[in-house]
Amino acid sequence: MRPIEKYINEVKTRKGITSNTKLAQKLDLPPxxxxxVMSGRVTPSDEVCVRLAALTGDPVEKVLILAAESRAPESTKPAWAHLLKIAAKAGVFTLTAAFLILPLVSVAEASPSHGVMSGASDYGYYVKW
Incomplete structure (x- = not known):
């Protein structure tokens, strides 16, 4: 069983949710x-991870790390597990920017029509926020 599936089972137990269908209703997702997810066919998207965190009150970063560890190649799983342990020991989750902001960034060619840009003009590309 992958880490995210173990976590979801723990969530169901903590919240007294008796079936995957009832969990889907609470998360406003199709059953x-x-x-x-529970069969291991897919890993939850970042949006679903955010919904799980909201349901449980757990830090969203914790759920995102568990999902990332679950979808990671075997060779990198220990690194993800270690990252989760470090974050838990610190008591502070600071990966929100990496997981929630960076996917919103788009790379665009430099041109006046792209609005506010930042980045290295030497490469001809900018990060558009």
């Missing part, structure tokens, strides 16, 4: 999504 098939939860079933696919």
């Amino acid at each position: 098939s999504t939860v079933c696919y």
Whole structure:
């Protein structure tokens, strides 16, 4: 069983949720999504991780790390598990920017029509926020 599936089972126990269908209702998801995650066919998206964190009150970073560890190649799983332990020991989760902001960044060619840009003009590309 992958780390995210173990976590979801713990969530169901903590919240007294007796089925994947009831969990799907609480997360406002189709039941098939939860079933696919629990069967290991898919890993929850960042949006689903945020919904899980909101349901439990757990830090969103914790859930995102568990999902990342679950989808990671075997060779990198120990690194993800170690990252989660470090974050838990620190008592502070500071990876929000990496998981929630960076995916929103788009790389665009430099041109006046792209609005506010930042980045290295030497490369002809900018990060558009």
